[in-house]
Amino acid sequence: MVRAQLLLHCPDKPGIIAQVTNFITVNKGNIVYLDQYVDHVENIFFMRIEWELDGFLIPKEKIEDYFQTLYAQKYDMSFRLYFTDYKPRMAVFVSKMSHCLYDLLARYTAGEWEVEIPLIVSNHEDLRHVAERFDIPFHCFPITKENKAEQEAREMELLRENGINFIVLARYMQVISEQMIESYPNRIINIHHSFLPAFVGAKPYHAAYARGVKIIGATSHYVTTELDAGPIIEQDVVRITHKDTVNDLISKGKDLEKIVLSRAVQKHIERKCLVYKNRTIIFS
Amino acid sequence: MVRAQLLLHCPDKPGIIAQVTNFITVNKGNIVYLDQYVDHVENIFFMRIEWELDGFLIPKEKIEDYFQTLYAQKYDMSFRLYFTDYKPRMAVFVSKMSHCLYDLLARYTAGEWEVEIPLIVSNHEDLRHVAERFDIPFHCFPITKENKAEQEAREMELLRENGINFIVLARYMQVISEQMIESYPNRIINIHHSFLPAFVGAKPYHAAYARGVKIIGATSHYVTTELDAGPIIEQDVVRITHKDTVNDLISKGKDLEKIVLSRAVQKHIERKCLVYKNRTIIFS
Amino acid sequence: MVRAQLLLHCPDKPGIIAQVTNFITVNKGNIVYLDQYVDHVENIFFMRIEWELDGFLIPKEKIEDYFQTLYAQKYDMSFRLYFTDYKPRMAVFVSKMSHCLYDLLARYTAGEWEVEIPLIVSNHEDLRHVAERFDIPFHCFPITKENKAEQEAREMELLRENGINFIVLARYMQVISEQMIESYPNRIINIHHSFLPAFVGAKPYHAAYARGVKIIGATSHYVTTELDAGPIIEQDVVRITHKDTVNDLISKGKDLEKIVLSRAVQKHIERKCLVYKNRTIIFS
C-alpha cells in the first residue's frame, strides 16, 4: 500500500501537531508513523509523519498543493513530501578500496533497500571488476588537476541523464568541487574514516595512531563546501589498544566505515534525515 | 513552571493524537513534550505528553476527571497523570555491597533527581555507615527463613508510614515475597548482574566465566513474581577477555550495575517508563 | 619472510617462558610476537609465540620434532606448530541468507586474509548466483531427514578431496551431525544470531523481542555436539528500543552477524584461537 511521507519544520507554535494530524485524519488517512521534535534553543518544530493513501480523500498529486495552501503558509513551514512508490536513484562514487562498495551492493542485491543504483563512478579502473560482478554500469573518469572541471561536468551530465537523486561517496578519494556540491545540497553522503571532528582531512588513522587514542571512529555526513564539516548523519567507534599498528587501525576501521556508511544511506533512503543549520534530525 | 505529564495506552485508532493534542491546545496548554509509539503487533497506541499548566483552562485537580470522561472512556484508555511539583518518594534496599548505593546517593545529594529518599532498608548492618554519611535514616531488618513474613510486614508498614512510592533494590540479596511485589506493581526496580535472560539467578559472574562469554552485562528491571523475569528497563554491557578472572568480572560488572540501575531509576523518576505485557516502552 | 607460529599449553611451572624463548633465541630465531596467559584457576600456562625462520638454525621440517623432544615431553605440553607460508583452506556453508557470505567473499576477494576458499556448500540453490559472481564452485546438497547421513557423507568426501582445513557456517540453517563435528574438532565456526547463552536455538530475534531486551547480540563459536554451546570466539551487541519490530531486530542483527563472524574467522586464520575446556583463549 502506498504511503505518503511528510517532513517539515517551522517556528514552534502551539497546535501544529493537532492541526497536521487532524488534516490527515479528517481526510481519512491512517497515520502509521509520527515522530516530532522541538529544538527549544532555536524554537523550531520538526516533524515526520507517514500515512496510508488508501482511501485518502485528497488525490495524491494534489496533496502538496493543499498542504502548502492550508498549513505551510500559515506556519511558515518548509516541507518535503514523498511517496513510497517512488524509488530514489543513487550513484556510488569509489576509488580503489572495495569494502564500502561491496557492502552497499550486497544489500542492494539482496533487496534490503528501496533504491535503484543505475551506475558507479570512479576516478580509477581498480573496482571495475566489482561493478561487473554485480552487473552495474561502471564509468571511469580519471581526474587530474588540469581536467577536473571538465571531468566533473561529464559526471554531472551522466548523473542528470540517469535521473540520479543522490550520491554516495564510498571512500571516493577526491574532493568534490563546490559547483557539484551545490547541485546536490544535502544529497551527497560521504564516509570519513575518523570520529569527526577529530582528525579532519587526509590520513586520519595515521593521525589517530600518533595521538595515541584508545578508540577510533567513522563518520558519515552530508558533504558541504567546507571539508569534513557537513551535517553528521551517523557515527560509530571501536576500541583499540597500544598494540594496534596503523595497519590494524585501517583494518578495524574498514568494518566501521562500511557499517556507518550503510546505516546513513539507509536513513537517507527511508527519508528519515532532516538537516537544519548543519545539524541533522534523524527520525526514529 | 508546573507541568502535567500524561502517559496512556489504548487500542490504536485513527485520530487519537489529534484528539489529545487538540484537547490540550484548545484549553491553552503549551505542549513541551510528545512521544508516541504504536505496537503494530498488539495494535496498541502508547503516548507520553507533557504540557505547561500556566494558563491551562482546566484546573489541575480536575484534569484527570475531564480526561477520563472525554477521552479515556471513548478510546478504552489506561492512563496515568502526574504533575512536576510532586516529588516521588523512593526507598533504597541494600545488603552488603555499597557501589550502587553510593551512586544513587551521590546523585541524590548533588540534586540531580526530582526525588526524595526518606529511608534506606537493609537485611544487614554493613552499610549503616554509608547511610549515616549522607544523613539518611537506616533501618535494619535481619531476615531468616522463620521471620521473613513478619519482617516484611514491618518493612511494608515502614514504607506506608513514609509514603514511599517506589522501591529500588540496590543489590539487595533477598528474594522479595509475592505479597510485597503485588503491593508495588511495576514500582520495584531491581539490578541484576547479568545480561538477562542469560544467567538468571545466583552467581551470574561465575556462570559467565564458566560459559566463556566475551561480553558481560547488567540489567535493570521491574520486579515480578517470576525471578529475574520482569519487564526490562535498561541494559548495558562491557567487553571482557579470557584474561579476566571471576573477580575481574565482578569488578567490571560493578561499574555497569551502578550506571544501569541509576539510568533506570532516572527514567522511572521522569515518568518515562510504561509497562505493557512484560515489555517496557521507554519514552525518549 | 616465513615465520613459525607456536601455540601451546601445559601445567604452569616456573621457567617455561624463559626456556621457550631461550630455545628460539639461541637457535638464532627472531621473536616477533609473544603473548602468554596463565589460568590460575586451572593452573594452566598458555602461550603463542611467533618467530622469523630466516637464519633459524633448526630446519623447518625438524622444528616440531625438536620441540617435542626437548620441551613438550618435559612440561607435558600440548602444542601446534604452523608456518606462515601455508594458507589454510576454508569451506563456507550457507543456506538462503546472503549477508555473511558477501562479507566473507568481499574480504577474501580483496586479499584481506591469508586463506583459500575452494568451495561453497549449501542445502539450497538460492545463493548459487553469489558464488558465481565470485567465481567459486558452489555445491548444493539438499538435505531431508531421510538423506541427511548420505548427503553429509558426500559433503565430507568433497571436503577431503579439496583438502579443507576448517568450515565456516555462514548462517547455514542445518544442524551438523555429530560425526561431521567430530571430524573437525574446533574447526567448524558458526554464527549464532543471539548473545549466547541467551536465546539458544531457533528464532532468537523473536525470543529477544518477546523478552523485551534492550540490547541484541551475535555470537561466533566453535561447533560442538551440544547445540549453541561450543567455545565462544567473539560476540558483539547493538542497542535496540521498544520501537524495533522483530524485522528491525533481524535487520540490525545482520550487521552484527557478519562482522562478528568475520572477526572470528580472521582470528582463526591468524591462528590466534586456542580452546581449553570449552573456553577460548584469544591471543592479542
Place this chain on the structure above:
Amino acid sequence: MVRAQLLLHCPDKPGIIAQVTNFITVNKGNIVYLDQYVDHVENIFFMRIEWELDGFLIPKEKIEDYFQTLYAQKYDMSFRLYFTDYKPRMAVFVSKMSHCLYDLLARYTAGEWEVEIPLIVSNHEDLRHVAERFDIPFHCFPITKENKAEQEAREMELLRENGINFIVLARYMQVISEQMIESYPNRIINIHHSFLPAFVGAKPYHAAYARGVKIIGATSHYVTTELDAGPIIEQDVVRITHKDTVNDLISKGKDLEKIVLSRAVQKHIERKCLVYKNRTIIFS
C-alpha cells in the same frame, strides 16, 4: 605475599624476554604476570613482569641495583621497580562538581584500591561537605590570577609534606602551571569531558552540541604542559541523538567522566601504565 613489579623499555633486541625471565627464575622467583609489547615502528621493547618475592634469592632492597648492573646497562633499559607492600599516596583536586569525587571516594572507602588518599585540594569551598562525609582533610586554595603562583607553591608544599605520589584532577577547573606539571611528570591524571582530540579546551559539550555529533566521549590522560594533549590512558563514549540538549550531554557525560577517570586511576595504581613519546602502553 609481597610481589615485585618491574616495568621496562629499551631498544628491541633478540633475547631480552629470555634474559629477564631467566634472571627471575634462576633466583627462585615465581613469575605471576608477564605482558610485553614491541613497537615495531620505533623498535622499542616494553615489558611488565611481576613475581613473588617469597624465596627470591636477591634481597628486596638490592633487586634494583642488581637489575641495573646486570641488564639495564647492557640493554640500555629504562625501568621502574615497585613492590606491592607499598601503597601509593594520591591527592584529589576538585572544583565544584561532585560526581567524579564521589566515585573515587566510594571505591576508596569500599577498599577497592591499594591506595591512600590523605587529602583533597580545591579552589572552592563547595565540596568540603563531601570530604567531611568521608573524613578526608579538605584544603581550599582559592586561586586568582594574582595569587596563582603563591597558592600553587603552598599546594606543592602540602603535597610534599604528605608524601603524595600522584595527583588526580577530578574535574578541577584550573590550568595547572608548568612548574607543578614538571614536578609530577606522568603523575597527574586529568579527566577531559570530550573524546580527545575533538573539542580541546573549555565547554566541550557545547561544542559537541554545536557540531551535531552523534556520540560524545570522555578522555583521561596524563597532564603535560600542552593543554589536553598529554598521553591518553582511557577513553569511552556514549551515543546521543538530536533530541539531547546541552544539559543532556552534560548529564550523560558525567557518567562517562567518572567511569573513565576511575578506570585510569585504577590502571595507574596497579602500575600498568607506561608512557613513551606521548603514547601510553596500558598493560593488560
